[in-house]
Amino acid sequence: MRKFVKKAAAALLAGTMAMSLAACAGFTPSGGDDKKDAPASSEAGADTGVTQAAQESREKKTIKFFHRFPDEPFNGFIESKIAEYEEAHPDIDIVVESAQNDPYKEKIKVVVGGNDAPDIFFSWCGEFSERFLRENLIMDLTPYLEADKEWKDSLMESQLVNYTKDGVTYGIPFRLDCKLFFYNTQIFEENGLKAPATWDELIEVCDKLKAAGVTPISYGNQEKWPAAHYIGSLNQMLVSDEVREKDFDPAQGEFTDPGYEEALKCYQQLIPYCNDAVNGTAADMARTNFAMGKSAMYYAELIEIPYITDLNADLDYGMFKFPVVEGPGNPDILTGVPEGFVVSSKTKYPDECIEFLKWFLGPEVGKEQAQTIGWFNASKNVTEGVNDTKLLDGYKVVNEAKIMGPWFDNALYSTTCDEYLTAASDLTNGDITPAEAMARVQKVAKEAQSLVSGQTKSE
Secondary structure: OOEEEOHHHHHHHHHHHHHOOOOOOOOOOOOHHHHHOOOOOOOHHHHOOOHHHHHHHHHEEEEEEEOOOOOHHHHHHHHHHHHHHHHHOOEEEEEEEEEOOHHHHHHHHHOOOOOOOOOEEEEEOOOOHHHHHHHEEEEEEHHHHHHHHHHHEEHHHHHHHHEEEEEEOOOOEOOOEEEEEEEEEHHHHHHHOOOOOOOHHHHHHHHHHHHOOOEEEOOOOOOOOHHHHHHHHHHHHHOOOOHHHHOOOOOOOOOOHHHHHHHHHHHHHHHHOOOOHHHOOOOOHHHHHOOOOOOEEEEHHHHHHHHHHOOOOOOOOEEEEEOOOOOOOOOOOOEOOOOOEEEEEOOOOOOHHHHHHHHHOOOHHHHHHHHHOOOOOOOOOOOOOOOHHHHHHHHHHHHHHEEEEEEEHHHOOOOHHHHHHHHHHHHHHOOOOOHHHHHHHHHHHHHHHHHHHHHHOOO
């Protein structure tokens, strides 16, 4: 029988610290069936005429699978598909562990380098995964894709490219995503407003809403990462592609371009139009407030549509792209990239892991996934049977995007990211200025250059 492990966030964090002290031991979930994996006795082999070698050849291949979707109905869907795969492949035993977002980030950084690393695990594209790639901790999937043209051609190239670095494809998308402003159509109509296309129009809309006694924007930055979505979108328009690409490389990132400070000034301009206590409000509470009609707008991810529908199926809302800010950047970039799975370079069963991912992240499961939980994977032609017009509208935006932009926090080197998000939080509170925030980021980015340089020399 397959083993599913669900742990509380506190236990996960405690486990993370314990494993750090114990040199990364202990990924294997508790509650395992020791008898199941025990070799048969020599007497049993003699009685049945089956040799020990033959018995071992029939032992199941255990694949450890770690993801960050423990909530329902998402976890239930994943478990049901894995059970289905196991039934069709009796030689495969997939042991699953899951954790919430923040505990997951902490734990995966620890376990991925240990001897008990999960064989397949969720990982954001960009720097979050690319550091594992630099350390040879995840597999290069390029040879498998090149050897199976049908599989490669079945995937959306615009999404797969996000899991590619210097010609190496290291992950396969599980769900597509992007960032769009959701707006309450009833509130907009009552106030004679239309969806803004430019930054000035957004500010004008916010002014009118605030004057009418309506909270313009729901925003919760308690976890700090939501600020990165606003700031990342603004950076894309106010900093050139070339400069941002250079700064995302920890070996040469400086963040001295004046566009970064201008982006923080725009971000700061929005705060008075948001609900009170932004840094004290959780991201999911901001979503709930919007769903319940307590605000006019919410900067949301495509994958949040099922949550909003569950909260208030009667809510009538529309979507618009992040308003254009005039600058040297690229207004054609759509913020948001897919999220997916990678394969550990330490796995004993690389071929089996790949075969599972071909199916689990393929069109057959993709159609059912979209219909059941409202998440699209990167396989082509997976919208069949989806009747939710909001989901289809969002999917169309992703499908037609000229270029996708990475989640800002996942594109940054870890220490630079921590300082950027902390500075943004302080800026949100009004404790520092945009110039002071960028000075702090620049200092840590310079330190990161030395850290990466030292790592490269030691290798």
